[in-house]
Amino acid sequence: MKNYALAVIPGDGIGVDVTDAAMKVLNTVASRFGFGLSPQTFPWSCEYYHETGAMMPEDGIETLRGFDAILLGAVGWPKTVPDSVSLHGLLLPIRKAFNQYANIRPHRLLDRVEGPLKASAFDILCIRENTEGEYSGAGGRVHQGKSNEVAIETTIFTREGVERILRFGFEQARKRRKHLTSVTKSNAQKHAMVFWDDVTRELAAEYDDVTVSQMHIDAMAAKMVMAPEQLDVVVASNLFGDILTDLGAAIQGGLGFAASANINPDRSSPSMFEPVHGSAPDIAGQNIANPIAAIWSAAMMLDHLGEAEAAKAVLAAIEDATRQGVGIRPGSHTTDEITAKILGVLEN
Amino acid sequence: MKNYALAVIPGDGIGVDVTDAAMKVLNTVASRFGFGLSPQTFPWSCEYYHETGAMMPEDGIETLRGFDAILLGAVGWPKTVPDSVSLHGLLLPIRKAFNQYANIRPHRLLDRVEGPLKASAFDILCIRENTEGEYSGAGGRVHQGKSNEVAIETTIFTREGVERILRFGFEQARKRRKHLTSVTKSNAQKHAMVFWDDVTRELAAEYDDVTVSQMHIDAMAAKMVMAPEQLDVVVASNLFGDILTDLGAAIQGGLGFAASANINPDRSSPSMFEPVHGSAPDIAGQNIANPIAAIWSAAMMLDHLGEAEAAKAVLAAIEDATRQGVGIRPGSHTTDEITAKILGVLEN
Numbered sequence: 220m221k222n223y224a225l226a227v228i229p230g231d232g233i234g235v236d237v238t239d240a241a242m243k244v245l246n247t248v249a250s251r252f253g254f255g256l257s258p259q260t261f262p263w264s265c266e267y268y269h270e271t272g273a274m275m276p277e278d279g280i281e282t283l284r285g286f287d288a289i290l291l292g293a294v295g296w297p298k299t300v301p302d303s304v305s306l307h308g309l310l311l312p313i314r315k316a317f318n319q320y321a322n323i324r325p326h327r328l329l330d331r332v333e334g335p336l337k338a339s340a341f342d343i344l345c346i347r348e349n350t351e352g353e354y355s356g357a358g359g360r361v362h363q364g365k366s367n368e369v370a371i372e373t374t375i376f377t378r379e380g381v382e383r384i385l386r387f388g389f390e391q392a393r394k395r396r397k398h399l400t401s402v403t404k405s406n407a408q409k410h411a412m413v414f415w416d417d418v419t420r421e422l423a424a425e426y427d428d429v430t431v432s433q434m435h436i437d438a439m440a441a442k443m444v445m446a447p448e449q450l451d452v453v454v455a456s457n458l459f460g461d462i463l464t465d466l467g468a469a470i471q472g473g474l475g476f477a478a479s480a481n482i483n484p485d486r487s488s489p490s491m492f493e494p495v496h497g498s499a500p501d502i503a504g505q506n507i508a509n510p511i512a513a514i515w516s517a518a519m520m521l522d523h524l525g526e527a528e529a530a531k532a533v534l535a536a537i538e539d540a541t542r543q544g545v546g547i548r549p550g551s552h553t554t555d556e557i558t559a560k561i562l563g564v565l566e567n
Numbered sequence: 568m569k570n571y572a573l574a575v576i577p578g579d580g581i582g583v584d585v586t587d588a589a590m591k592v593l594n595t596v597a598s599r600f601g602f603g604l605s606p607q608t609f610p611w612s613c614e615y616y617h618e619t620g621a622m623m624p625e626d627g628i629e630t631l632r633g634f635d636a637i638l639l640g641a642v643g644w645p646k647t648v649p650d651s652v653s654l655h656g657l658l659l660p661i662r663k664a665f666n667q668y669a670n671i672r673p674h675r676l677l678d679r680v681e682g683p684l685k686a687s688a689f690d691i692l693c694i695r696e697n698t699e700g701e702y703s704g705a706g707g708r709v710h711q712g713k714s715n716e717v718a719i720e721t722t723i724f725t726r727e728g729v730e731r732i733l734r735f736g737f738e739q740a741r742k743r744r745k746h747l748t749s750v751t752k753s754n755a756q757k758h759a760m761v762f763w764d765d766v767t768r769e770l771a772a773e774y775d776d777v778t779v780s781q782m783h784i785d786a787m788a789a790k791m792v793m794a795p796e797q798l799d800v801v802v803a804s805n806l807f808g809d810i811l812t813d814l815g816a817a818i819q820g821g822l823g824f825a826a827s828a829n830i831n832p833d834r835s836s837p838s839m840f841e842p843v844h845g846s847a848p849d850i851a852g853q854n855i856a857n858p859i860a861a862i863w864s865a866a867m868m869l870d871h872l873g874e875a876e877a878a879k880a881v882l883a884a885i886e887d888a889t890r891q892g893v894g895i896r897p898g899s900h901t902t903d904e905i906t907a908k909i910l911g912v913l914e915n
């Protein structure tokens with residue numbers, strides 16, 4: 220029997236609630252499909268920060284390296300730890316250290332879920348660069364607090380970084396409707412974004428079975444809302460991917476439905492699976508967070524681990540649940556009710 | 568009789584079509600409200616670039632400085648001139664040179680216009696920083712074309728730049744529903760965006776009659792779509808403002824409705840008025856572009872020049888036109904028909 224070592228980091232707020240739900244689903248599906256799971260939970264979070272002065276131990280990355288995959292809930296408790304500290308102390312270093320350069324985020328409306336748009340037929344796969352670009356962390360502040368203060372933040376693209384994410388995007392497009400939209404802002408950012416456009420054009424010649432559109436982020440944001448059905452695979456930088464996938468989450472009915480996989484495609488280190496949503500302190504621990512995004516992310520993990528049948532079963536169970544009206548509107552069901560419904564479908 | 572010297576730059580593509588419409592409206596309203604207009608048209612555009620090798624003459628900025636206001640159509644013809652060249656050669660230098668640091672963009676649904684959202688009751692005023700930030704132009708590329716190529720683009724915020732746009736935002740909020748949302752991405756960009764957040768907090772203490780929310784751009788993009796009615800005045804950096812206002816345009820029914828004013832609040836140099844949309848080469852010169860965004864921008868110009876009554880009349884005429892079903896759907900009416908309707912209302 221195959222057995223997978225899972226590092227589980229529930230993190231903060233509703234991260235704990237939804238990770239709990241996802242683990243229940245994983246355990247159920249493991250026994251049904253005949254594989255083993257050895258989860259180990261790490262309490263790394265803002266609470267951990269208060270106790271230890273760091274979001275994770277110094278050897279945190281080395282500890283995680285031994286696992287087959289990482290399941291993460293959400294990170295952040297801005298009332299007591301600035302987001303810039305908590306995220307740069309846990310989530311962002313994991314993405315970078317393990318070269319999880321492809322952040323995959325699917326956006327489509329599940330049955331009966333009510334989105335904010337009149338349009339409902341769309342099926343978008345966002346591929347977000349996950350290790351560099353606008354999230355490089357390079358920058359600083361001078362003359363702090365003075366009238367001549369200046370703050371800078373530098374976007375850094377490397378050819379390797381841009382090429383590999385674009386190739387990943389082209390490959391995904393080949394598996395779907397063969398249409399790739401590459402998103403930049405090269406009319407305003409004439410160095411980094413023109414570079415990305417150049418690499419896109421170079422690669423497009425190699426993937427001549429894929430149709431490529433190059434769009435600016437502003438026009439793309441408008442298109443997500445006005446004509447999402449025209450989009451297939453979308454590839455974007457770290458920041459633009461971040462923005463477009465929250466928008467994608469919105470049009471698919473809310474952050475409670477948006478799943479994501481932080482993938483290291485060469486498998487030299489573990490990949491990480493997490494819902495797109497944050498820790499939502501205002502609803503934490505109240506048994507009202509929608510666990511679907513976390514459960515869907517767990518399905519993406521199963522798929523990545525090679526358990527494609529189990530992954531499909533979980534996704535089918537989620538779809539069955541919403542088809543039966545469970546979890547389709549904020550507040551319509553508790554976290555436990557939605558989880559129980561999905562478990563029930565899986566057990567039959 | 569008051570007389571205003573107008574610099575008119577139709578630019579490229581549908582910029583020409585809609586500027587023509589806006590000028591007709593301006594001439595009509597001038598004679599009705601008893602002020603004079605002395606327009607001078609400048610052919611600066613991508614065509615001009617082909618003829619002269621530059622988007623505008625070397626003394627272009629100095630030439631414009633003498634005018635009371637600038638009316639601009641749209642800039643760009645990417646098939647023959649890269650956007651990074653055309654925009655950095657005309658639109659962006661004007662915004663910077665004249666310290667038009669406040670880019671004001673209103674978003675609301677006009678009567679009977681069909682937007683993509685189920686929700687229709689929103690009235691958002693976006694205030695976009697217009698001179699620095701992600702549009703600083705600082706950056707470069709090394710090892711071009713080689714495997715170790717690196718491209719960088721640096722966001723630069725100055726205290727003066729950030730303070731003045733935030734103050735402008737607070738002042739606008741005071742004139743409206745007293746709610747300001749400041750948009751950053753300080754959880755990922757810990758230098759520049761944390762600085763913006765710090766300045767926001769400092770100023771919030773001074774404007775204690777205004778409620779302030781600080782949101783990350785990703786959550787904000789989702790909110791524009793999920794709960795736009797909760798937003799009043801939104802203030803954002805150059806790039807984030809760009810993205811949010813295209814999204815705003817989308818939810819108000821499309822780019823054909825989104826107006827904008829590039830304002831120099833201290834009036835030491837001319838302000839510029841332009842629709843949010845681009846040159847749309849695919850529909851240029853076909854008499855199908857919606858002129859409402861350009862005409863609405865012209866109304867914002869009248870307001871800025873002190874002709875508040877005339878501005879109100881133009882806006883009322885636009886609203887009358889859509890209330891009568893004119894211009895409410897793409898393709899429902901020609902550019903000329905929409906313009907004629909608005910002129911007809913103004914003449915009665």
Ligand SMILES: CC(C)[C@H](C(=O)O)[C@@H](O)C(=O)O
Nearest residue numbers: 306310461495497754755785
């Ligand atoms: C929490 C934040 C740093 C993170 C990001 O911007 O990457 C989140 O918004 C996401 O999309 O995963």
Ligand SMILES: CC(C)[C@H](C(=O)O)[C@@H](O)C(=O)O
Nearest residue numbers: 406407437654658809843845
């Ligand atoms: C054309 C482009 C450079 C411009 C911008 O990004 O500022 C436009 O999108 C706008 O919003 O006015």
